[in-house]
Amino acid sequence: MFPKPVQQAGPAASATYQTLLPVALVLWLIPLIAVALFSVKPGADFAVGNYWGLPSYFAGWENYRAVFFESNMPRYLLNSVLITVPTVVGAVALSTMTGFALGTYRFRGNLWIFFMFVAGNFVPFQILMVPVRELTADMGLYNTFLGLILFHVAFQTGFCTLFMRNFIRALPYELIEAARVEGVAEWRIFWFVVLPLMKPAIAALSVLVFTFIWNDYFWAIVLTQGEATQPVTAGITSFNAQYRASYHLMSAGSIVAALPPVVMFFAMQRHFIAGLTLGAVK
Amino acid sequence: MVEAPAVPQEEHVPPRRGWYRRNEIAITPWLFLAPGILFFAVYVIVPIFQSFDISLYEWSGLGSVAENGEYVGLANYRDILGIGPDETMDRDFEISIRNNFWWLTLYLLAIPFGLGIALFLNQTVAGIRLYKSLFFFPFVLSQVIVGLVFSWFYLPNEGLLNAILEFFGGEGVNILGDPDTATFGIIAAGLWPQTAYCMILYLTGLNAVDPEQVEAARLDGAKGWRMLWHVILPQLKPATFIAFVVTVIGALRSFDLVAIMTNGGPFGQTNILSFWIWDVSLGEGGLKYGYASAIAVILFGIMMVFISYFIWSMWRDERAVRR
Secondary structure, eight states: OSSSSGGGOOOHHHHHHHHHHHHHHHHTTHHHHHHHHTTSHHOOOOOTTOSSSSOOOOOHHHHHHHHHSSSSHHHHHHHHHHHHHHHEEEEEHHHHHHHHHHHOOOTTTHHHHHHHHHHOOOOOOHHHHHHHHHHHHHOOOOTTTHHHHHHHEEEHHHHHHHHHHHHHHSSSSSHHHHHHHTTHHHHIIIIIIHHHHHHHHHHHHHHHHHHHTOOOOOOHHHOOOTTTTOOOHHHHHHHHHTTTOOOOHHHHHHHHHHHHHHHHHHHHHHHHHHHHTTTSSO | OOOOOOOSSSSOOOOOOHHHHTTTHHHHHHHHHHHHHHHHIIIIIIHHHHHHHHTEEEOOOOSSSHHHOOOOOOHHHHHHHTOTTTTOHHHHHHHHHHHHHHHHHHHTTTEEEEEEEEHHHHOOOHHHHHHHHHHGGGGSHHHHHHHHHHHHHHHHOOOHHHHHHHTTOOOOGGGGGGGTHHHHHHHHHHHHHHHHHHHHHHHHHTTSOHHHHHHHHHHHHHHHHHHHIIIIHHTTTTHHHHHHHHHHHHHHHHHHHHHEEEEEEEETTTTHHHHHHHHHTSSSSSHHHHHHHHHHHHHHHHHHHHHHHHHHHHHHOOOOHHO
């Protein structure tokens, strides 16, 4: 193990390390701690310039109640869910199929198609912006959930294919060959042999795509406008315009907007990290 | 005595199979690929070429580019790059390219920072798992939230940064309001989640480092920096490669932080190509779709250099493990 475990360096080193850990963590998260502190202060504190003293009283409940019951935030949250969940389902479904095709079969052009997905996944969004906006408008889908979902599904398929294909290649190929020798139809091999083995990959990709799409801001402002369709990342800017300089409410609103992927991360941590670090170890 | 194996009396007649069954292995992959390729082609591949086309027009986005746009050849590129007599480079392009350079260079610091934190956290004390998660979780936050959090952190009067500086007797600064520091303030905000990402890559990599090699090197008297450089880092190469890919792409693609924190200001000094493209078409710069597409093509060209390198590396690895 590297570096050497602190326990081997004696109790003094161990104690120093254990004190340093929380200090380092507080320093690392300090901008976020500041926002959390703001979100439980009453608005009156800001008026008298009490930014960094203790809150004059705990105003967490009223601030968060205002976010949930007096603003458009619940609507934006709902929009985000209605955009994110179908995208996750669509992108994962498409990429299990493309990943299976590219990971199991040898045919001309296999690697080229694979690299097309990989390269497309890296292109700057901005080169797609004008044509995709036109296309979406032509289909009558501008400012609809479906317009945004279709694009997200298509774009995420690039990354998801890379992920699924590499995962399937790491599976024991003998299983597929054995099934073929038995005369099992190819689509049944996919459904009954490969798919059950892909559960961990599907879980990992689902949480990753959920986070990517929930956090998307660029396409939200390119393809939607207004509170009926905009997800929470775009909604938070209107929210902030509405509560300009009310730092307690803006802070509470931001924390609410940021929370779903954070909860998702802590609940599905193992899958999340397995997904992000695929390929980091040979 | 050996029994003869049972042999069927009649000659084996293969069951009659349809065309699909006979060609199953050749056709199935294409059936499975079809929906994915269709989506990807319509929304990603074709739009890239359409952008190349639109970049040759002057077009305000009304109607279709063929009917309402005016074909101007390479004029958009000439205006941006300032090629030809008596022409100067678009000032915003100059600023954007300079800032893109800073973004790319400074963003790469996330790799050594991430490695540093990973080395710091690679211990087995009580509660270390929670510490690792808490160090990582800024990456899970949306860039919009990161941008807001840092904008407030930097605020001249209400921000915590100045409160801290003044507590230690320093002078207050207005990082995002000063054209000379604003871009660096935004990059610092971007480094926060990016460092977390690199950290998790390295933590995973460190977990898989071969303990026998480490012990053998220790017996040979290697420790500290020499151990890190000669024994550990070579084993972390795959993690470093991925960290490099995601950091380069992240730096060139970043849009949200600039849009949220400064909207390109003050005086356009925090522009980067990705934001500028949006600004001249959908943003305040106004409806110059052809011009925006030409900038997008230039950014695409810059990124293609890196993308080609990544693909080439992957292709080399693929050949090595070809089965």
